[in-house]
Amino acid sequence: MTDCATCVVRNRAICASLNPAELAALGKMGRRQKVRQGQTLLWEGDGAPVVANVLEGVLKLVVSAADGREQIVGVVFPSDFIGRPFGKESPYSVTAMTDAEVCIFNRNNFDEFASSHPDLQQKLLRRTLDELDRARHWMMLLGRKSASEKVASFLLEMSERLSGQGCQSGARTGFELPFGRQQVADILGLTIETTSRQLTRMRADGVLDLPSRREIVINDRAAMEDMAG
Amino acid sequence: MTDCATCVVRNRAICASLNPAELAALGKMGRRQKVRQGQTLLWEGDGAPVVANVLEGVLKLVVSAADGREQIVGVVFPSDFIGRPFGKESPYSVTAMTDAEVCIFNRNNFDEFASSHPDLQQKLLRRTLDELDRARHWMMLLGRKSASEKVASFLLEMSERLSGQGCQSGARTGFELPFGRQQVADILGLTIETTSRQLTRMRADGVLDLPSRREIVINDRAAMEDMAG
DNA sequence: CGCTGCTTTGATTCGTATCAATAGCAGTGG
DNA sequence: CCACTGCTATTGATACGAATCAAAGCAGCG
Numbered sequence: 001m002t003d004c005a006t007c008v009v010r011n012r013a014i015c016a017s018l019n020p021a022e023l024a025a026l027g028k029m030g031r032r033q034k035v036r037q038g039q040t041l042l043w044e045g046d047g048a049p050v051v052a053n054v055l056e057g058v059l060k061l062v063v064s065a066a067d068g069r070e071q072i073v074g075v076v077f078p079s080d081f082i083g084r085p086f087g088k089e090s091p092y093s094v095t096a097m098t099d100a101e102v103c104i105f106n107r108n109n110f111d112e113f114a115s116s117h118p119d120l121q122q123k124l125l126r127r128t129l130d131e132l133d134r135a136r137h138w139m140m141l142l143g144r145k146s147a148s149e150k151v152a153s154f155l156l157e158m159s160e161r162l163s164g165q166g167c168q169s170g171a172r173t174g175f176e177l178p179f180g181r182q183q184v185a186d187i188l189g190l191t192i193e194t195t196s197r198q199l200t201r202m203r204a205d206g207v208l209d210l211p212s213r214r215e216i217v218i219n220d221r222a223a224m225e226d227m228a229g
Numbered sequence: 230m231t232d233c234a235t236c237v238v239r240n241r242a243i244c245a246s247l248n249p250a251e252l253a254a255l256g257k258m259g260r261r262q263k264v265r266q267g268q269t270l271l272w273e274g275d276g277a278p279v280v281a282n283v284l285e286g287v288l289k290l291v292v293s294a295a296d297g298r299e300q301i302v303g304v305v306f307p308s309d310f311i312g313r314p315f316g317k318e319s320p321y322s323v324t325a326m327t328d329a330e331v332c333i334f335n336r337n338n339f340d341e342f343a344s345s346h347p348d349l350q351q352k353l354l355r356r357t358l359d360e361l362d363r364a365r366h367w368m369m370l371l372g373r374k375s376a377s378e379k380v381a382s383f384l385l386e387m388s389e390r391l392s393g394q395g396c397q398s399g400a401r402t403g404f405e406l407p408f409g410r411q412q413v414a415d416i417l418g419l420t421i422e423t424t425s426r427q428l429t430r431m432r433a434d435g436v437l438d439l440p441s442r443r444e445i446v447i448n449d450r451a452a453m454e455d456m457a458g
Numbered sequence: 459c460g461c462t463g464c465t466t467t468g469a470t471t472c473g474t475a476t477c478a479a480t481a482g483c484a485g486t487g488g
Numbered sequence: 489c490c491a492c493t494g495c496t497a498t499t500g501a502t503a504c505g506a507a508t509c510a511a512a513g514c515a516g517c518g
Contacts, residue, residue, distance in 0.1 A: 063369040065458055071372045073365035084362070086355050091362045118347040125354045126315050132357060133313070133320045135364040136302035140292040142371035143300045143418025147506065181465060189372025194506055196466055213465075213515080229294055376474070410497060420475055425498055442483080442497070 002030045002103060012079035013053045014127065017119040026113060030105045035059075035096040042083065048090035051083030051110050057100025058178040061092045062186070072187040073135065077161065081127055085111050097179045142189045145229055150188040151198040152227035155208070155216060174217040202227075231259045231332060241308035242282045243356065246348040255342060259334045264288075264325040271312065277319035280312030280339050286329025287407040290321045291415070301416040302364070306390065310356055314340050326408050371418045374458055379417040380427040381456035384437070384445060403446040431456075 004015060004027040015023060032055065035041055042048055044064065054076050061074035061082075073092055076082055084090050085107065105113075114121050141153055156171075163172045177184070185195040202208050207224055209217040218224055233244060233256040244252060261284065264270055271277055273293065283305050290303035290311075302321055305311055313319050314336065334342075343350050370382055385400075392401045406413070414424040431437050436453055438446040447453055 061365070063365060065369070065373065067458070069373045071369040073368045084358065086351075086358060087362075092365060115347075115351065118344075118350065121347065121350055121354060122315075122344065125350060125357060128354060128357045128361060129313065129315060132361045132364060133316075135361060135368065136290070136292060136321060139302045139364065139368055139371055140294070140300040142368055144294065144298045191507055192465080193467085193508080197506095200466070229296070421497080422476080422499085423474060426474095429498070 002027045002032055004030075007055065007103070009053060009055055009079040014081055014120055014123040015053065017123045018117065022117060022120075026105075029109045029113065030103045033102055033104050035100045035102060037096055037099050040093055040095040041102070042090045042092075042094040044090060044093040046090050046093075048084055048087065049107050050104050051081070051085055051107050052102040052104045054078050054080050054082060055101040055103055057096060057098045059094055059096050059100055059102075060179075060183065060186075061094055063092045070186050071189060072183065073138075074131070075161075075187070081124065083107065085114060085124070097183065147188075147190055147194050148198050148201070148227055149229040150190060151184075151195065151202070152224050153229070154184065154188055155218065156221075156224060156228055159216075159218060171221075173219075173221070174211075174215065177214045177216060180214070231256045231261055233259075236284065236332070238282060238284055238308040243310055243349055243352040244282065246352045247346070251346060251349075255334075258338045258342065259332045262331055262333050264329045264331060266325055266328050269322055269324045270331070271319045271321075271323040273319060273322040275319050275322075277313055277316065278336050279333050280310070280314055280336050281331040281333040283307050283309050283311060284330040284332055286325060286327045288323055288325050288329055288331075289408075289412065290323055292321045299415050300418060301412065302367075303360070304390075304416070310353065312336065314343060314353070326412065376417075376419055376423050377427050377430075377456055378458040379419060380413075380424065380431070381453050382458070383413065383417055384447065385450075385453060385457055388445075388447060400450075402448075402450070403440075403444065406443045406445060409443070 004010060004023045005020075007013075007015070010016065015026065018026060033052075035057070041052070041059070042050070044062070056078055059076050059082065060072045061076070062070055063073050064070045075097075076094075082094055082102070114124065141150055145153065158177060159171045159173070159175055162175045162178075181195055182192045185192045188195065199208075199210060202224075203210055205223075207218070207220050207227070209219060211217060233239060233252045234249075236242075236244070239245065244255065247255060259282075262281075264286070270281070270288070271279070273291070285307055288305050288311065289301050290305070291299055292302050293299045304326075305323075311323055311331070343353065370379055374382065387406060388400045388402070388404055391404045391407075410424055411421045414421045417424065428437075428439060431453075432439055434452075436447070436449045436456070438448060440446060
């Protein structure tokens with residue numbers, strides 16, 4: 001069992017919809033678990049017996065083809081929800097991109113609990129609708145944008161989502177990506193070389209700086225927004 | 230007001246979760262509306278004051294860029310739900326691909342109704358989760374698949390979804406697409422020329438027949454599945 | 459210091475977009 | 489019934505962008 005009262009995402013995760021008694025009941029079902037970078041929590045096509053809240057770290061949702069090609073279809077941050085309630089098998093695998101900690105529930109237990117807690121279910125619905133919007137927006141990027149537009153859009157979105165994490169609000173000009181070039185490429189539907197070239201060119205054009213491998217500093221946000229298409 | 234008792238999608242749409250009294254209440258809020266082919270029901274970025282169930286016809290969800298590029302991010306059939314409950318603005322436009330009929334609700338009224346009917350909300354959640362799975366699967370296609378793989382995957386999915394419509398169950402070998410080449414291209418993130426060339430080649434290879442512009446007959450399903458990657 | 463893994467850079471190939479023309483079909487009116 | 493018109497689809501030639509193949513650069517770390 002888990003102590004929800006002290007949970008870092010208590011007020012942001014779907015649990016925020018619950019009163020203390022309900023929270024205690026849910027807490028009995030859940031347990032905290034550390035996940036190492038690179039470790040896979042859920043496998044594509046698996047029975048997917050669990051769902052979870054992310055407490056710390058960043059994880060990726062991956063769909064892969066038989067020949068090894070991979071597409072990252074989602075990236076989840078603390079307070080986000082992972083897994084597939086009311087489903088049979090996981091349609092993608094979930095892997096930690098950094099060391100992470102999650103709060104895990106048995107899927108059947110969670111489904112049952114959710115069915116009897118409409119507020120929780122509504123929170124889950126809202127989150128799922130947001131995710132769907134995000135996914136569809138990403139489809140436009142994958143299907144219609146050029147390499148430079150993809151990279152620019154990606155950096156802008158990351159600057160926003162990562163700033164949701166820390167203290168300041170609003171988009172940041174400088175931030176650290178929680179993943180390497182290959183992962184960026186897998187998010188954008190590009191190769192690692194093309195991704196690298198686009199970043200290099202943007203640096204040459206003065207639109208951004210790359211202080212280290214994973215750090216990004218956006219110098220000219222307006223130009224970046226233009227590039228994003 | 231609308232007579233739900235005689236509704237063609239009564240048992241398949243989210244309304245199936247309601248008892249007769251609830252159905253009557255919902256029916257009072259909704260009204261049937263015909264939509265002509267090409268007519269746009271919801272505009273991207275719009276206040277999106279409505280949600281709806283599809284009774285008849287096929288509609289597309291489109292995201293477009295400033296320069297006119299379009300990506301179709303979803304296709305909806307009878308009994309499917311459209312619109313964005315609990316949201317501010319529609320993240321995409323909804324346009325009829327064929328003459329259609331929908332059952333429309335004011336979004337605020339619907340949101341309120343849904344909030345007080347957990348069963349309806351759960352149906353909506355399940356549907357949204359399914360849509361999200363479908364969207365993510367499509368992201369893999371858009372980001373990582375070649376033109377021929379895209380076309381093959383598309384035809385297979387359509388043969389399944391369209392057969393959900395008619396009498397027989399299971400996938401069909403022959404069916405009629407509810408849209409033209411440009412729309413297929415917009416779904417697959419390709420140009421109309423590339424789409425056409427892929428179909429022509431598949432016909433030459435004997436994998437399929439094209440009796441008329443919109444008809445598809447799959448001759449060799451196994452080969453098609455191979456091509457889909 | 460010299461591994462090892464990730465990233466950048468370079469040369470070339472390949473796939474799809476683009477540009478341009480033709481062909482097929484559906485509807486209209488002579 | 490058959491030209492005529494407009495629209496959609498096919499086919500062809502070429503250009504361009506991103507993938508691929510290959511090598512070198514750069515960090516971190518024993």
